[in-house]
Amino acid sequence: MIYLSLIDLPLDEAVKQQLVQSLNSYIESSGIVHKHDVENDRIELQHPTPEQIQKIIQNFDIIESVTSSAFTTIRPGEFNTVQRQFGFNIQNTDDDLPIVGIIDTGIAQQTALAPLIIDDTTFTLAGSPLIDQAGRNGLGHGTAVAGLVALGRLNHRNNFENEVTADARLLSIKISNNGSGYISEIDLLNMLYDVKAKYPEIRLFTLTTCYSSFMYKNETFSDYTYSLDKFAYETNSLIFICTGNNENCINENTSYDLSYFHGDHTNLSTPADSMNNVTIGAAADNLKDGAFLGIASGREFPTLYTRKGHIDLSVIYNPKKTNKNYFKPDVIESGGDMGYYNANTLDWMDEPALTLLSARPEIGIMQEVGTSFSAPLTANLAAKI
Structure with missing residues (x-):
């Protein structure tokens, strides 16, 4: 998708409308599928050619900026094995639990989460929201996120044994x-907005899909x-957004070194620059008892694949003028870690990873890492409040 941000001309609305109409006429005559977000002064173009983009930029002064949005959610690497585990039953499915909106790849209905999933297939941009075939071998992504939101830290640490109780119900927004x-x-x-109109009681959402590119130092906030942020403010909602994963970290490091975060390429990805919502990065903890087998200096340390804030106020203001309250991410939470393949090589391994619910009932559980899984753990805490 290509997004055209339009210049606001508050002193001459008639001139602005004339320019926008001219731009829309050109887009339509060029056969470009598009949508006009009037309220936010943006036009979304679907698959324009580079030549069409260049012509639009050169001929329409109403355009303030042009951006492309490529998204990614999936973890930074693949693992070796998948474990099989029998199903479990959730004890308190009849309780009056808060509903959390899972903005993701769907939630597989044929899993132990089924009693917690709202039976509503309305909210989707990509097929049934009750099917999750993302990830390697179709093991899912949104299902694991939903499991963390609903079942939280303790049930995952206990490998879903003993009495399993839930903290939230789930609405799949695919x-x-x-x-x-x-x-x-x-x-x-x-x-x-449609979700809030139908389910005004929903206050919490998770969003584990970020741009694939990082934000440069002090880059302006995206539309x-x-x-x-505007949605969160207007609807009294809160979205838990992951920072995005740095997929290159495993090839750029031979050991755990926090100075790695000095580079811009470790900055967070849009929309993790949100100010009205909560941004979550990953700590190395993997919700397992016993010896910690990751590369980080401890469970509580940030993982190398997590991302940091992109704003550096010292570049803008006098060094003595700082804001200690502005810091991103807002939280780091357990996301699992990588391990040592040998003395000088890092690799994605099962032992330091999280154990998560798979979308495939015949598989049961899987091992993964990522900021995608730190965000729902934080949302689970909010659901308990």
């Missing part, structure tokens, strides 16, 4: 089949981020 590619930001925002 925006992608495979967790990567292009997503219509306009359709996503409209769908979130997409602003729209999500």
Whole structure:
């Protein structure tokens, strides 16, 4: 998707409308599928050619900026094995639990989470929201996220043994089949408002889909981020957003070194720059008892694949003028870690990873890491309040 941000001309609305109409006429005559977000002054173009984009930029002064949004959610690497585990029953499915909206790749209904899933297939941009075939071998992504939201830290630490109780019900809001590619930001925002209209009691959401590219130091906040912040403010909602994963970290490090975060390429990805919502990065903890087998200096340390805030106020203001309250991410929570393949090589391994619910009932559980799983753990805490 390509997004055209339009210049606001508050002193001459008539001139602005004339320019916008001219731009829309050109887009339509060029056969470009598009959507106009009038309220936020944005036009979404679906698959324009580079030549068409260049012509639009050169001929329409009403355009303030042009951006492309490629999204990704999936973890930074693959693991070796998948474990099989029998199902379990959730004890308190009849309780009056808060509903959390899971903005993701769907939630598989044929799992132990079924009694907690709201039976509503309305909210989707990509097929049935009650099917999750993302991830390697179709093991899912949204299902694991939903499991963390509903069942939280303790049940995962106990490998879903003993008495399993839930903290939330789940509404699947599906925006992608495979967790990567292009997503219509306009359709996503409209769908979130529709969710609130139908389920005004929903206050909490998780969003584990970020741009695949990082934000440069002090880069301005995106229109997409602003729209999500505006939604949160207008609807009295809170979205738990992951920072995005740095997939290159495993090839750029031979050991755990926090100085790695000095580079811009470790900055967070849009929309994790949100100000009205909560941004979550990953700590190395993997919700397992016993010896810690990751590469980090301890369970509580940030993982190398997590991302940091992109704002550096010292570049803008006098060094003595700082804001200690502005820091991103807002929280780091357990996301699992990588391990040592040998003395000088890092690898994705089962032992330091999280054990999560799979979307495939015949598989049961799987091992994964990522900020995608830190965010729902934090949402689970909010659901308990």
